Amino acid sequence: MFKKILIANRGEIALRVIRTCREMGIKTVAVYSTADRDSLHVKFADEAVCIGKPQSSDSYLNIPHIMAAAEITNADAIHPGYGFLAENAKFANICKDHGIKFIGPTAEMINKMGDKITAKETMIKAGVPVVPGGEGLLQSIDEAKGLARDMGYPVILKATAGGGGKGMRIVWEESEMEKAYDTAKAEAAAAFKNDGIYMEKFVEEPRHIEIQVAGDQYGTICHLSERDCSIQRRHQKLVEEAPSPFMTEELRHQMGEAAKKAAGAIGYESVGTIEFLVDKHRNFYFMEMNTRIQVEHCVTEEVINFDLIKEQIKIAMGEKVSGLDHFPQMHSIECRINAEDPYNDFRPSPGKITTLHQPGGHGVRVDSHVYAGYVIPPYYDSMIGKLITVARTRDEAIDTMYRALSEYVIEGVKTTIPFHLQLMQDERFRKGDFNTKFLETFKLH
Ligand SMILES: Nc1ncc2cc(-c3cccc4ccccc34)c(N3CC[C@@H](N)C3)nc2n1
Numbered sequence: 001m002f003k004k005i006l007i008a009n010r011g012e013i014a015l016r017v018i019r020t021c022r023e024m025g026i027k028t029v030a031v032y033s034t035a036d037r038d039s040l041h042v043k044f045a046d047e048a049v050c051i052g053k054p055q056s057s058d059s060y061l062n063i064p065h066i067m068a069a070a071e072i073t074n075a076d077a078i079h080p081g082y083g084f085l086a087e088n089a090k091f092a093n094i095c096k097d098h099g100i101k102f103i104g105p106t107a108e109m110i111n112k113m114g115d116k117i118t119a120k121e122t123m124i125k126a127g128v129p130v131v132p133g134g135e136g137l138l139q140s141i142d143e144a145k146g147l148a149r150d151m152g153y154p155v156i157l158k159a160t161a162g163g164g165g166k167g168m169r170i171v172w173e174e175s176e177m178e179k180a181y182d183t184a185k186a187e188a189a190a191a192f193k194n195d196g197i198y199m200e201k202f203v204e205e206p207r208h209i210e211i212q213v214a215g216d217q218y219g220t221i222c223h224l225s226e227r228d229c230s231i232q233r234r235h236q237k238l239v240e241e242a243p244s245p246f247m248t249e250e251l252r253h254q255m256g257e258a259a260k261k262a263a264g265a266i267g268y269e270s271v272g273t274i275e276f277l278v279d280k281h282r283n284f285y286f287m288e289m290n291t292r293i294q295v296e297h298c299v300t301e302e303v304i305n306f307d308l309i310k311e312q313i314k315i316a317m318g319e320k321v322s323g324l325d326h327f328p329q330m331h332s333i334e335c336r337i338n339a340e341d342p343y344n345d346f347r348p349s350p351g352k353i354t355t356l357h358q359p360g361g362h363g364v365r366v367d368s369h370v371y372a373g374y375v376i377p378p379y380y381d382s383m384i385g386k387l388i389t390v391a392r393t394r395d396e397a398i399d400t401m402y403r404a405l406s407e408y409v410i411e412g413v414k415t416t417i418p419f420h421l422q423l424m425q426d427e428r429f430r431k432g433d434f435n436t437k438f439l440e441t442f443k444l445h
């Protein structure tokens with residue numbers, strides 16, 4: 001049993017972890033940069049330690065500062081949240097060396113799933129469907145052209161150290177290959193200090209459907225149903241929902257079993273997510289595995305009535321997972337409320353929140369760390385909250401979302417609320433007829 005957990009994160013996810021710790025009777029330590037001195041997670045925690053200047057490299061990404069905070073507060077465990085150090089194998093190892101439990105998988109598992117080619121090879125061995133493509137790293141442009149000719153265009157180039165869409169290049173025909181190859185390698189080197197790239201057949205107009213899994217140290221894995229994350233803009237998810245409107249009973253069973261095989265292949269411990277691409281014929285392909293809790297974990301919590309952070313902490317304390325798979329009993333939608341201007345290319349809009357009224361009522365959950373008078377710092381991501389609704393049917397969840405969005409009052413900064421209001425009334429969205437290309441034809445007015 002942990003007596004004290006340090007949360008190595010900020011914003012709404014830090015608050016989310018603190019809330020569950022309090023329910024479990026576990027003391028909490030918040031860490032904060034000088035820009036976050038007045039943040040809510042600092043106020044909610046039992047203790048708080050300033051770990052440095054606003055720049056993430058001086059604070060939330062600064063391993064020595066975080067370890068020092070854990071040592072001086074005598075924390076038993078560290079919860080990394082998402083982003084920052086959540087999938088940093090070196091950090092997981094340093095926690096282990098300090099005898100402080102990293103609440104997540106082992107460094108080996110993080111590394112294995114962090115390298116996309118190793119992840120794919122692991123999945124092929126485990127019999128999990130992967131996107132058709134070449135084996136291993138591309139060595140030359142000629143090899144790439146040969147592979148693409150065999151596969152047939154369009155193809156996609158990806159960085160093996162990448163993920164989440166960074167360093168990807170879609171190639172529609174051979175004449176584009178040379179430039180795409182050089183650009184993909186250069187971007188991979190710049191972003192990940194690793195210019196390794198690989199090729200896959202491009203799955204046209206896919207849906208992004210991901211399966212939540214949980215595994216314990218005794219080798220048991222269970223799946224906790226799916227999320228549809230197809231509404232995204234430049235690989236930034238904006239709206240997520242559970243269950244997926246595209247799912248059938250049979251597909252859910254097949255993808256759930258594939259997800260358990262994927263996690264089982266590496267003896268996965270903790271909560272994690274297997275991302276799949278699903279084409280219009282309902283063929284599904286392994287894309288990536290995320291070895292962290294995700295922003296959108298809340299919609300899963302609402303449809304299976306389950307606290308995923310509590311499960312993650314219990315697994316880290318050596319408890320068993322139930323071993324039973326979970327299937328959605330409700331429908332839940334999450335809109336990311338970002339301080340961005342949807343009428344201006346979603347550019348960030350930091351500043352002081354002068355007026356705030358957050359929605360409530362039946363079927364509404366708001367996971368947010370902001371308050372009236374809070375100044376949104378420009379140093380971190382622009383998400384100021386997640387508005388989640390849950391209802392028996394998808395239509396009702398959408399209606400509740402529209403009602404809650406229309407109650408949301410945030411003045412002093414621009415937000416994505418107008419975008420979400422229009423989306424909830426969009427015919428194609430309401431019909432569930434969308435894939436990852438949806439926003440390319442969505443005009444905000
Ligand atoms: N072989 C193959 N075919 C189609 C794909 C489509 C996506 C994809 C997924 C979600 C949104 C996208 C938006 C523009 C371009 C691609 C996507 C994709 N992603 C996007 C980020 C990362 N999760 C992998 N990989 C793909 N791979």
Ligand SMILES: [Ca+2]
Nearest residue numbers: 163164288290
């Ligand atoms: Ca990912």
